Amino acid sequence: MPIGGLVVSCGKGWEDRVMPKILELPGVEVHGSNGKGDLVVVVEAETSNLLETVVEAISRVDGVLTVGMTYLNFEDESNPKRPAILP
Amino acid sequence: MSLTRREFIKKSAALTAASYVGLNLPLGETERARGEETEKWVRGTCRLCGVGCRLDLGVKNGKAVALRGVADSRTNLGYVCMKGMLFYKLIGHPDRLTKPLYRTKKDQPFKEISWDQALDIAAREFAKAVKEHGNDSVAYYGSGQAQTEETYLFQKIFRAGLQTNNVEGNPRLCMASAVGGYVTSFGADEPIGSYSNIEKTNCFFIIGSNMAEAHPVIFRRVMRRKLDHPKDVTVINVDPRVSPTSRIADIHLQFKPGTDLALMNAMANVIIEEKLFDEKFVSDYCVFKKQEEKEAKTVDFEAYKEFISEYTPEKAAAICGGNITPDIIRQVSRTFAQSKGTVSMWCMGLNQRIRGVWANNLVNNLHLLTGQICRPGADSLSLTGQPNACGGVREGGGLCHILPGHRPVENDKARNQVEELWGVPAGRIPPKPGLHTMALFSAVNEGKIKAIWINCTSPAQSLPNVDFYRKGMRRDDVFLVCTDVFPTKTTELANLVLPTAFHFEKTGVYGCTERRSQLTPKAVDPPGEAKPEVWIAREWTLRLARELKDPVIEKCIEPFKGLEEGWALPKAVWDEYTQKLTKGRDNDLRGATYEVMKGMADGVQWPAPTEDFARKGGTEIKFVRGIDPMADSEAKDDKPFQFYGPAHADRKLYVWLRPHAGAAEEPDAEYPFVLSTGRIIDHWHTSSMTGRIPELMRANPYAFIEVNPKDAARLGIKPGDMVEVESHRGKNVLPAKVYEGPIEGMVFVYWHDMDEDRMINKVCKDAFDPISKEPEFKISAARIRRVSGSVPLKPYIVSL
Ligand code: SF4
Numbered sequence: 001m002p003i004g005g006l007v008v009s010c011g012k013g014w015e016d017r018v019m020p021k022i023l024e025l026p027g028v029e030v031h032g033s034n035g036k037g038d039l040v041v042v043v044e045a046e047t048s049n050l051l052e053t054v055v056e057a058i059s060r061v062d063g064v065l066t067v068g069m070t071y072l073n074f075e076d077e078s079n080p081k082r083p084a085i086l087p
Numbered sequence: 088m089s090l091t092r093r094e095f096i097k098k099s100a101a102l103t104a105a106s107y108v109g110l111n112l113p114l115g116e117t118e119r120a121r122g123e124e125t126e127k128w129v130r131g132t133c134r135l136c137g138v139g140c141r142l143d144l145g146v147k148n149g150k151a152v153a154l155r156g157v158a159d160s161r162t163n164l165g166y167v168c169m170k171g172m173l174f175y176k177l178i179g180h181p182d183r184l185t186k187p188l189y190r191t192k193k194d195q196p197f198k199e200i201s202w203d204q205a206l207d208i209a210a211r212e213f214a215k216a217v218k219e220h221g222n223d224s225v226a227y228y229g230s231g232q233a234q235t236e237e238t239y240l241f242q243k244i245f246r247a248g249l250q251t252n253n254v255e256g257n258p259r260l261c262m263a264s265a266v267g268g269y270v271t272s273f274g275a276d277e278p279i280g281s282y283s284n285i286e287k288t289n290c291f292f293i294i295g296s297n298m299a300e301a302h303p304v305i306f307r308r309v310m311r312r313k314l315d316h317p318k319d320v321t322v323i324n325v326d327p328r329v330s331p332t333s334r335i336a337d338i339h340l341q342f343k344p345g346t347d348l349a350l351m352n353a354m355a356n357v358i359i360e361e362k363l364f365d366e367k368f369v370s371d372y373c374v375f376k377k378q379e380e381k382e383a384k385t386v387d388f389e390a391y392k393e394f395i396s397e398y399t400p401e402k403a404a405a406i407c408g409g410n411i412t413p414d415i416i417r418q419v420s421r422t423f424a425q426s427k428g429t430v431s432m433w434c435m436g437l438n439q440r441i442r443g444v445w446a447n448n449l450v451n452n453l454h455l456l457t458g459q460i461c462r463p464g465a466d467s468l469s470l471t472g473q474p475n476a477c478g479g480v481r482e483g484g485g486l487c488h489i490l491p492g493h494r495p496v497e498n499d500k501a502r503n504q505v506e507e508l509w510g511v512p513a514g515r516i517p518p519k520p521g522l523h524t525m526a527l528f529s530a531v532n533e534g535k536i537k538a539i540w541i542n543c544t545s546p547a548q549s550l551p552n553v554d555f556y557r558k559g560m561r562r563d564d565v566f567l568v569c570t571d572v573f574p575t576k577t578t579e580l581a582n583l584v585l586p587t588a589f590h591f592e593k594t595g596v597y598g599c600t601e602r603r604s605q606l607t608p609k610a611v612d613p614p615g616e617a618k619p620e621v622w623i624a625r626e627w628t629l630r631l632a633r634e635l636k637d638p639v640i641e642k643c644i645e646p647f648k649g650l651e652e653g654w655a656l657p658k659a660v661w662d663e664y665t666q667k668l669t670k671g672r673d674n675d676l677r678g679a680t681y682e683v684m685k686g687m688a689d690g691v692q693w694p695a696p697t698e699d700f701a702r703k704g705g706t707e708i709k710f711v712r713g714i715d716p717m718a719d720s721e722a723k724d725d726k727p728f729q730f731y732g733p734a735h736a737d738r739k740l741y742v743w744l745r746p747h748a749g750a751a752e753e754p755d756a757e758y759p760f761v762l763s764t765g766r767i768i769d770h771w772h773t774s775s776m777t778g779r780i781p782e783l784m785r786a787n788p789y790a791f792i793e794v795n796p797k798d799a800a801r802l803g804i805k806p807g808d809m810v811e812v813e814s815h816r817g818k819n820v821l822p823a824k825v826y827e828g829p830i831e832g833m834v835f836v837y838w839h840d841m842d843e844d845r846m847i848n849k850v851c852k853d854a855f856d857p858i859s860k861e862p863e864f865k866i867s868a869a870r871i872r873r874v875s876g877s878v879p880l881k882p883y884i885v886s887l
Contacts, residue, residue, distance in 0.1 A: 005100030031101040052782035068166040075152035
């Protein structure tokens, strides 16, 4: 199961509005905020495909300006066997 | 993965993210260490754009298992974009090329052959071409994604071994105009400053760049600067299309494509008229230049003033159209000039133009007039598209007219110096520059090139007017070798396909936008029989020397014989290049040894003549005494700035008188639209890599055509409808995206899709800048029409 560490940036003062919305998404934990509009977020998903969907959903949350990836562990998926082209 | 281990990894992920934003989480380092146990971290550079983000690849049992950004890296401050995070999926991907493949004729199926056979065939075919058709019947076409060691070694073999300057690379298609601009304005290629100016500037002038998608981590820094200082920082975005970059802009100037030269001249006019220029800087360091028939003539300030006075804001506003008004031109000119520091950033919107060099000169002019360079927060920063266009191709001798260390081919002294450093006879390198990219592929079409080696790039998709040039590549009398990691549109036209090691499967250096060379060591083994290019080049050369019975060819690889390919071989190539070829040059990299770079979070900005200096990161701002060691060692007077660049013997900066010029092909009654092309965040270039990452392919499975709602309403086009876009050269049929992106009268298509119906380079034109020889991908005249309602489409990637 891939696990991603993210810094989600919203404008200063937007944290309280953004955080509950992010937490509604599956596999998302918010570990803290630096008071300048940066949230420390961890996402866990079944596959990196799903993880990317969640990251994408976070980036679309109203008030979110950018999502910066800082960490990704994918050891369960390190032998790629899936087809190249998705249906 | 066990539950406990997962918890540890999650804490690790949180700690890593927290450390980037200065947050202390109540989780201990020991927990992080346990989460990462059994892993080895190998530090390298991202492969997928010119930003040069540094990341650690986690390895367990010989496999890549994790990635994290490097927090101390000055290129990315720890951040990595989603594309960068997913690139590990290409290591060991099931579609990888793993065996040499060969066929005598291009309509035959490939057969697997051994490396011995493959190298013998390649040597025999190149030797045959040379013997029967002369040295200039062979060519190398490389890449801004090849490592510096690879570009350097190949160009050495072709120039000194095969005695041809037919050495080119795909940066001709993206960066050549920026090179031309820097060399003619500042006398030296590549930016003066660094990314660190982003955190110090008060004005961003972003023109012809959708950096939010093409350079996402740099955009993040720009956005952070704006958010942290909303009142003190102004973001000006200049683009005919509303892009994700525009959304953080205070001012978005939207204008008719191809009119921005008038806009920048008008800005210069306001700066002169309103006396916003830096008189002392201009009189101390600048001269004014006008291109006459054969040579550039120096003119005085009054002549420049008279020239520029023609470009009144009123006149420019009328030329530019869109939302440009005389007042807004005055406003942005004042902000640009009066800001404590202004950083301009641009990319293909200026470079891929019929007058790309002029466009670059005009941005540089604004910085010279206002003295907005050589100080913190001020720079004229061309963003590089590819991860090693600067380091490998621009610095390492990867274009037909330049030898390593920014030496012009036609300069006898420079050429003889290189011959001496390589230990080959004087006169071995021909004095005439080789064929630039578009001339090279025209020569392929004409059957004048008999053997071509294409490394790490896919011109059968990336050239403009591509169908025309694919005809030549299809010829059976053109022997085509491809070295690559995946099948591409170009391997489809090859005789010989050689599987190469991917990033982190070999060792080498990339030099990013900000003159910084960064090492990526081998972390895992390549799959199957894939080999590093430096090994392939060396082994081929040994055979080539035998075929042509020429000991000088063998001499080219003499220092590298027998060296182990994972580290010792690329290190020896790098050492020769840096210690010999960059010594005393403006890109002096002697301090940037593998040993030094291996211990760094990021890498070394040249000039860096000594290891001690390199260890601190090198030169943050060129030409400034006390910061740039060469500004001190090359100083000719007491002035604080010393412009010692190799192209301006007078050590002056040139403000150019460049008139407005439109596109090579303007819309007309038959082709009334401007077609422009660009990138999207999820894909990279020809998508031969990103198209194989399911997450990225799912996000953007195929190209679409962006149509302005007013145009769409007029032509009865609804979102999702299939639209044909056609030019004098060819056509595509793509689904429509109707939105207020492109200005009315303009359509936009991203260029990554390799499906024949959606490959937009079939439609783009191949006219090129007469100075830089870079084609004008950004503007083609086209017509569009609705073909049908929406139809189900399939993503397409070339397979064997
Ligand atoms: S911004 Fe570019 S270099 Fe950085 S992670 Fe993304 S693709 Fe890689």
